[in-house]
Amino acid sequence: xxxxxxIQRLTSSLPTNQSVVTGPGDDCAVLDLxxxxxxxxxxxxxxxxxxxxxxxxxxxKIGSKALARCLSxxxxxxGTPNSALITLGLPRxxxxxxxxxxxxxxxxxxxxxxxxxxxxxxxxxxxxxxxSIAVLGTVARGKAVxxxxxxxxxALFVTGELGDSIAGKHLxxxxxxxxxxxxxxxxxxxxxxxxxxxxxxDLRHIVKASGVAAExxxxxxxxxxxxxxxxxxxxxxxxxxxxxxxxxxxxxxxFTVASRDAVxxxxxxxxQFPKTKLTCVGxxxxxxxxxxxxxxxxxxxxxxxxxxxx
Amino acid sequence: xxxxxxIQRLTSSLPTNQSVVTGPGDDCAVLDLxxxxxxxxxxxxxxxxxxxxxxxxxxxKIGSKALARCLSxxxxxxGTPNSALITLGLPRxxxxxxxxxxxxxxxxxxxxxxxxxxxxxxxxxxxxxxxSIAVLGTVARGKAVxxxxxxxxxALFVTGELGDSIAGKHLxxxxxxxxxxxxxxxxxxxxxxxxxxxxxxDLRHIVKASGVAAExxxxxxxxxxxxxxxxxxxxxxxxxxxxxxxxxxxxxxxFTVASRDAVxxxxxxxxQFPKTKLTCVGxxxxxxxxxxxxxxxxxxxxxxxxxxxx
Numbered sequence: 001x002x003x004x005x006x007i008q009r010l011t012s013s014l015p016t017n018q019s020v021v022t023g024p025g026d027d028c029a030v031l032d033l034x035x036x037x038x039x040x041x042x043x044x045x046x047x048x049x050x051x052x053x054x055x056x057x058x059x060x061k062i063g064s065k066a067l068a069r070c071l072s073x074x075x076x077x078x079g080t081p082n083s084a085l086i087t088l089g090l091p092r093x094x095x096x097x098x099x100x101x102x103x104x105x106x107x108x109x110x111x112x113x114x115x116x117x118x119x120x121x122x123x124x125x126x127x128x129x130x131x132s133i134a135v136l137g138t139v140a141r142g143k144a145v146x147x148x149x150x151x152x153x154x155a156l157f158v159t160g161e162l163g164d165s166i167a168g169k170h171l172x173x174x175x176x177x178x179x180x181x182x183x184x185x186x187x188x189x190x191x192x193x194x195x196x197x198x199x200x201x202d203l204r205h206i207v208k209a210s211g212v213a214a215e216x217x218x219x220x221x222x223x224x225x226x227x228x229x230x231x232x233x234x235x236x237x238x239x240x241x242x243x244x245x246x247x248x249x250x251x252x253x254x255f256t257v258a259s260r261d262a263v264x265x266x267x268x269x270x271x272q273f274p275k276t277k278l279t280c281v282g283x284x285x286x287x288x289x290x291x292x293x294x295x296x297x298x299x300x301x302x303x304x305x306x307x308x309x310x
Numbered sequence: 311x312x313x314x315x316x317i318q319r320l321t322s323s324l325p326t327n328q329s330v331v332t333g334p335g336d337d338c339a340v341l342d343l344x345x346x347x348x349x350x351x352x353x354x355x356x357x358x359x360x361x362x363x364x365x366x367x368x369x370x371k372i373g374s375k376a377l378a379r380c381l382s383x384x385x386x387x388x389g390t391p392n393s394a395l396i397t398l399g400l401p402r403x404x405x406x407x408x409x410x411x412x413x414x415x416x417x418x419x420x421x422x423x424x425x426x427x428x429x430x431x432x433x434x435x436x437x438x439x440x441x442s443i444a445v446l447g448t449v450a451r452g453k454a455v456x457x458x459x460x461x462x463x464x465a466l467f468v469t470g471e472l473g474d475s476i477a478g479k480h481l482x483x484x485x486x487x488x489x490x491x492x493x494x495x496x497x498x499x500x501x502x503x504x505x506x507x508x509x510x511x512d513l514r515h516i517v518k519a520s521g522v523a524a525e526x527x528x529x530x531x532x533x534x535x536x537x538x539x540x541x542x543x544x545x546x547x548x549x550x551x552x553x554x555x556x557x558x559x560x561x562x563x564x565f566t567v568a569s570r571d572a573v574x575x576x577x578x579x580x581x582q583f584p585k586t587k588l589t590c591v592g593x594x595x596x597x598x599x600x601x602x603x604x605x606x607x608x609x610x611x612x613x614x615x616x617x618x619x620x
Contacts, residue, residue: 006406007432010398010413014427015420019392029428031393033448035345044395044444046433082329083341085354087397087442088320089435096316103320110325117324118339122317123356125399127437132397134354134444138343 022146025209027076027193028137030144039144041079041137045070049128053171059098061171062131063105069196070135071113071175072251076194077146078184079139080177083116087132089125102131113177143184145255150191150210154256154284157265160277162199162252163227163244170249180253182272187265192255198248199281201303203290206254213287216301218294221245222279245292246304256284332456335519337386337503338447340454349454351389351447355380359438363481369408371481372441373415379506380445381423381485382561386504387456388494389449390487393426397442399435412441423487453494455565460501460520464566464594467575470587472509472562473537473554480559490563492582497575502565508558509591511613513600516564523597526611528604531555532589555602556614566594 011024021039022030028041047053047066067084074081086106090099110117115135159176176194183189191210193202199221207214223244231240238246257265262280269278282292290301300307321334331349332340338351357363357376377394384391396416400409420427425445469486486504493499501520503512509531517524533554541550548556567575572590579588592602600611610617 006409009406009410010432011429013417015417015425016428017393017424017426020426020428023426024429029393029395031428031446033345033350033392034348035343038344040343040446042393042395042428042444042446044397044429044442045431046397046399046442048399048433048435050436051434082327082343083339083352085339085352085444087354087356089356089358089399089440089442091437096319099316100319107323107325114327115325116327116330116333116341118326118330118341118352119321119334119354121354121356121442122320123358124361125358125435125437125440126360127401127435130399130435130440132354132356132399132431132442134352134395136341136350136352136446 026146027073028079030077035138038138038140041074041077041139043070043073044132044134045073046130046132048130057171059101060105063102064109065171066131066133067106067109068173068175068251070133071177072194074135074137075175075177075180076192076253077139077144078180078189078192079137079144080181081113081115081135081137083118083136084110085118085134086120088120088122089130090122091126091128092124094129145184145189145192147191147193147206148209150206150212150256150284152212152284152286153259154190155259155262155280156214156256156282156284158199158222158252158254158279158281160250160252161222161224162250163240163247164224165247165249166230166243167226173251175251176253179273179276183255186268187257187261190256190258192253195250195252195254196248197303198246199254200245200290200301201248202254204303206256207288207290213285214282214290215285216282216290216292218292220279220281222277242305245301259283336456337383338389340387345448348448348450351384351387351449353380353383354442354444355383356440356442358440367481369411370415373412374419375481376441376443377416377419378483378485378561380443381487382504384445384447385485385487385490386502386563387449387454388490388499388502389447389454390491391423391425391445391447393428393446394420395428395444396430398430398432399440400432401436401438402434404439455494455499455502457501457503457516458519460516460522460566460594462522462594462596463569464500465569465572465590466524466564466566466592466594468509468532468562468564468589468591470560470562471532471534472560473550473557474534475557475559476540476553477536483561485561486563489583489586493565496578497567497571500566500568502563505560505562505564506558507613508556509564510555510600510611511558512564514613516566517598517600523595524592524600525595526592526600526602528602530589530591532587552615555611569593
């Protein structure tokens, strides 16, 4: 049984209650606890030594990344983060200075977005350092953007550039909180997700949750300069385009709007965020799966790369 | 640097914001997000293979305990749990059936207290299974009971019996949610904590947070039958009394009320919870530290045992 099958089984019959608006399966859970104007967002995420970082990684960046990953999920719902709890697993032998730097990176990221760190738990974790963070946030009623609202005909947009992760962006990124709130305040977003698994993988989450298909246009994908350089330097088997589609950890926003909103959106965005790219990379259509259209024709795209039509 | 010193340093300058009513250092964080009648409670806790359980432990009990520990912290604030997120760290090789049973134990515990499990995260944790749970709850405004409100003259009460942990209670207990809410609804509780470190240790948290001292009466400590039997069977160096005071993981409530409330409280409790003991084990006095009075005299009590007066 692979990890996805296991998660599927574990989460298929979890207990729920009256306050749950959106349970497992989106970027955050959405809860209605009776706040007059807002819903709550609730999210957890973990990074682990030997999996997400090593003893050689800059500890301040480990801390800031650990929190920023959660904040990016709050952004993907068009929410505002409020507070965080930290679970810190430490091996029996550890360097206190390293751990303090993890905390200082986390604190700096928290301060930047007015997130309170309100407690946590320290425990022994024999295999290495593990940081699990739970974040609580809020979103205006009616403004939470789910993965499941994409409609055939929608235009598909992505912020920023893709493929920088390999050059270090995965450790050093800003969650797109302001951008997401501005988008939700000014346009009717049909669906949104943050890019953690790569555009190819995360777009599949949107189309699956929405019961639709997506067509990407290869010429439109905003490939970063470092992805182009990396592919060249390594004489890589992966083209810059494929790296941009599948490398993951870009932490950009991927979202859909009705096609009539596409042009006004691009115009307004340029005025609001002149330094950040916004690119229409394709459209939502009826059906299932993700395809990519290039000069060479149309290919199916899995989370990991191209597939020949079967 | 020991763990307590490290936590002290890590939590000494954490970012806060306007919504924080009570930050790190109590059983839960308390947040004011603008609910008209309630405050939010936010708590995280973790259990780790090789530290809190082994591969031989009943996996359903691992799951129910992992959640019940958090619920016990919500009880210690006189709150009501609402929802939980699960972070599950798994080694590269694991038994899916074992993991499913952890989840089923957790789900059963959640259902019993109407707690929704609204999501989570599965990650690789090379050293073994780790379960980190974040719980969100609520408490009526004005009813959250902190560790810091004990006053000289208060009577000190404990629910249930102490010392059963070694006989398996640490894996199989019910959080005292109903009892705590009833107490807070009907009496003015000055301070409260749940017993995870043992009465000797957790009482120190109350007296430290409140800036007071406590005197226990050794003859009043409600020592469980299994603690008496265990001490006898092992020919243990630890007396049953010391085991009851220091073994930890009783998950009973320890709280203080004004002395004038002590008798009415005991009377009302007997009617409300006839099957559960409630015992006055001592009183709060001015000063600092914890002492215990027996026929042999008065001894200082640390978290781990008796100390001679220095």
